[in-house]
Amino acid sequence: MPTKExxxxxxxxxxxxxxxxxxxEVTPEATxxxxxxxxxxxxxxxxxxxxxxxxxxxxRGELFxxxxxxxxxxxxxxxxxxxxxxxxxxxxxxxxxxxFAENPAVQDFGNLLTVxxxxxxxxxxxxxxG
Amino acid sequence: MRWYWIDRFxxxxxxxxxxxxxxxxxxxxxxxxxxxxxxxxxNSLIIEGLAQTGGLLLYEHSQFQNxxxxxxxxxxxxHYQAIPGDTLIYTATVDYIHRNGAMVTATSHKGEELQxxxxxxxxxxxxxxxxxxxxDPLDMLQMMRVLRAFEVxxxxxxxxxxxxSCLDGAENSDPAV
Numbered sequence: 001m002p003t004k005e006x007x008x009x010x011x012x013x014x015x016x017x018x019x020x021x022x023x024x025e026v027t028p029e030a031t032x033x034x035x036x037x038x039x040x041x042x043x044x045x046x047x048x049x050x051x052x053x054x055x056x057x058x059x060r061g062e063l064f065x066x067x068x069x070x071x072x073x074x075x076x077x078x079x080x081x082x083x084x085x086x087x088x089x090x091x092x093x094x095x096x097x098x099x100f101a102e103n104p105a106v107q108d109f110g111n112l113l114t115v116x117x118x119x120x121x122x123x124x125x126x127x128x129x130g
Numbered sequence: 131m132r133w134y135w136i137d138r139f140x141x142x143x144x145x146x147x148x149x150x151x152x153x154x155x156x157x158x159x160x161x162x163x164x165x166x167x168x169x170x171x172x173n174s175l176i177i178e179g180l181a182q183t184g185g186l187l188l189y190e191h192s193q194f195q196n197x198x199x200x201x202x203x204x205x206x207x208x209h210y211q212a213i214p215g216d217t218l219i220y221t222a223t224v225d226y227i228h229r230n231g232a233m234v235t236a237t238s239h240k241g242e243e244l245q246x247x248x249x250x251x252x253x254x255x256x257x258x259x260x261x262x263x264x265x266d267p268l269d270m271l272q273m274m275r276v277l278r279a280f281e282v283x284x285x286x287x288x289x290x291x292x293x294x295s296c297l298d299g300a301e302n303s304d305p306a307v
Binding site: 017018020041042044045047048049051052060 | 201202204205225226228229230231232233249251253
């Protein structure tokens, strides 16, 4: 049962190994895509490392709900609709979607996820001590 | 098109580890351009050979159902060049298998010396891409046979690795055979 510090440390290791960044670049506020340079294929790599490190399963779309972003019900003219935002909030309680909601352009979504969001995500999947 | 960057499996433990050899020969055309008068096995083709060793291991483990493709090489370190006359031994070890792909650690040795070490991420094609036939199933069977996988291989329970029945039909229905 990991502590919050241990969760951050394990996530840091996974991101350093997957993205080739330095330890000190992986701060809680760093965005995976913008600051750490993650591309779509890197998310597969990251999911594998997290599953292995925390002995959990991360079903497709749980960390990154790509199915919402490609659903005509939830996206119009390149922007996420109100229904889409509601669905995203439901699926991603670990992420702070407020600033994205101000201008919910699909192409900007990739840059939403931060290291802190990932920590919160992992905390929903494991029993945390301390 | 023939795209073999390994010559033979010497070990094949289903779902765990495979070892294959790659003999580097001056009969390979590209060596005379890479480089003229100074033939060196391209590192990219060593990676391809390592990926074939690991990829076939994963393909067999899924009962030849998953369409396995090389997706990403997070780590690749080469300690010295491989040259004509060398026999490289590629070892692929499965680190993690997932529904959507897998991670493999793969090394290249010259004898006992470590020549290269890599980490390779594979993806399993699915959806529209998964329905496309990447290759003729008969070619797949022939490749595994030519590489002697079924002569040295072991299934997960330790029993000898058998040729897949799903590919027998393809062979028997081919009028050219």
